[in-house]
Amino acid sequence: MRIQSLNKVEHFFKNLLLDTYLSIKAAKKTTESISLTPADTVVFVRLHKIGDALVAIPTMKAVKDTFGCRIVVVAEKRNHFIYRNYAFIDEVIVYRKGLMGVSDAAATVNRLKPRLLIDLHEKISTTSSLLVGQINAPFKISIRSRNEKLFTHTVPMPDPSRTHPADRTAAVLQPLGLASDESWNILFEPSTDAYQTAETFMRSNYPVGTHVVGVNISAGSEARFWGVENFKKLLHLLTERGLPYILITAPDDLERAKQIAPEPLIACFRDFAVFAAVISKVDLLFTPDTSAVHLASVWKVPVFGLYNKEQPGFINWYPYRSRYDWIIADSVAQIPFETVREKFGAFLDKEFTQNNTSN
Numbered sequence: 001m002r003i004q005s006l007n008k009v010e011h012f013f014k015n016l017l018l019d020t021y022l023s024i025k026a027a028k029k030t031t032e033s034i035s036l037t038p039a040d041t042v043v044f045v046r047l048h049k050i051g052d053a054l055v056a057i058p059t060m061k062a063v064k065d066t067f068g069c070r071i072v073v074v075a076e077k078r079n080h081f082i083y084r085n086y087a088f089i090d091e092v093i094v095y096r097k098g099l100m101g102v103s104d105a106a107a108t109v110n111r112l113k114p115r116l117l118i119d120l121h122e123k124i125s126t127t128s129s130l131l132v133g134q135i136n137a138p139f140k141i142s143i144r145s146r147n148e149k150l151f152t153h154t155v156p157m158p159d160p161s162r163t164h165p166a167d168r169t170a171a172v173l174q175p176l177g178l179a180s181d182e183s184w185n186i187l188f189e190p191s192t193d194a195y196q197t198a199e200t201f202m203r204s205n206y207p208v209g210t211h212v213v214g215v216n217i218s219a220g221s222e223a224r225f226w227g228v229e230n231f232k233k234l235l236h237l238l239t240e241r242g243l244p245y246i247l248i249t250a251p252d253d254l255e256r257a258k259q260i261a262p263e264p265l266i267a268c269f270r271d272f273a274v275f276a277a278v279i280s281k282v283d284l285l286f287t288p289d290t291s292a293v294h295l296a297s298v299w300k301v302p303v304f305g306l307y308n309k310e311q312p313g314f315i316n317w318y319p320y321r322s323r324y325d326w327i328i329a330d331s332v333a334q335i336p337f338e339t340v341r342e343k344f345g346a347f348l349d350k351e352f353t354q355n356n357t358s359n
Helices: 002-024 050-067 099-110 126-134 165-176 192-203 228-240 251-260 272-281 290-298 337-358
Strands: 041-045 070-075 091-094 116-119 139-143 153-155 213-216 245-249 266-268 284-287 303-308 324-329
Touching: 041 050, 041 126, 050 070, 050 165, 050 290, 070 099, 091 099, 099 126, 116 126, 139 165, 153 165, 192 272, 213 228, 213 272, 228 245, 228 251, 228 337, 245 251, 245 272, 251 266, 272 290, 284 290, 284 337, 290 303, 303 337, 324 337
Parallel strands: 041 070, 041 116, 070 091, 116 139, 139 153, 213 245, 213 284, 245 266, 284 303, 303 324
Antiparallel strands: none
16 A cells, blocks of 8 residues: 555656646647758657557658658667668667666757657657657647647547557648558568578478468567467467468577477577568468567568457557457457467468469
8 A cells, every 4th residue: 555655646746747847848839831851850759669669660751751851760779670670761869768868869869950850659758758848849749648738739649449550650740741541551671681581491491382370479478478388279270270380489488489389490580670571471470469460561461469458448459451350358368279269260261262262
């Protein structure tokens, strides 16, 4: 009880300090249209995880394609390496935790004299608020939230219960006269070496033309790990159906992977670009991890996903442009194998029947 009371007090004073900061750093609201030229710099602020970075890419690319301006991204340790894979992103600035980190990142941005700052966080972030407040730019855009005082332009968030996160992110482009359409997609650009490594791995197991199911076991948290025995049963199901598979895992889960599948069939690479390239080589992906889901969208690989239920009012992060089916539960770890067998089996029938028909 004492810890809970302390947390409430800390939360109260944190909000009080933030509100004071917002008042001091408030930007002047304007309806002035924002014009951009190739000589201008646009700064995007997008912290947090890999999935957050991937769904922001279509929005960033739309600005580059439309205006040709310099694109700079303020990122953090968990996701900065994602942005370095795109030729249209001109510079990545890595924020370091702490007030000095905020100050240093803001100073680096200010030296670039940005014309526009776009905050891509749809939920208020104290760190991004501090960054935005210290960055000097004539125009600042964000999704409307509690820190809207910091921005010259704010836009309402599209209905989160019905709108994909990539399209919710794109809403910030309204003041620029841009909006997402059917041509938009998640993008990722592995290097030639990454593709070659993935191709060598695949060909060491299966000849060209083999339809392969990718089974990703890594999800970034114990609550989304489906369990060794369940994955073993899943691979047995694929074998019974005569469907070749590869098991995809992050290095942290390699020992678990060895309990599930023969080691030659395990794709385990530290380089995220190789991980992505492997997904580009499979014909269908089974995964509990949304980062893998977004990568599947890049190459329109059909996805069967296991999901923890999102918070009320928010839709789960389904694939943006690829076919999919899913099972949503309070905990992925508690989803019975028989439930997956029935629904995943139907998905396999549908997808591979379509493949065989088209071939």
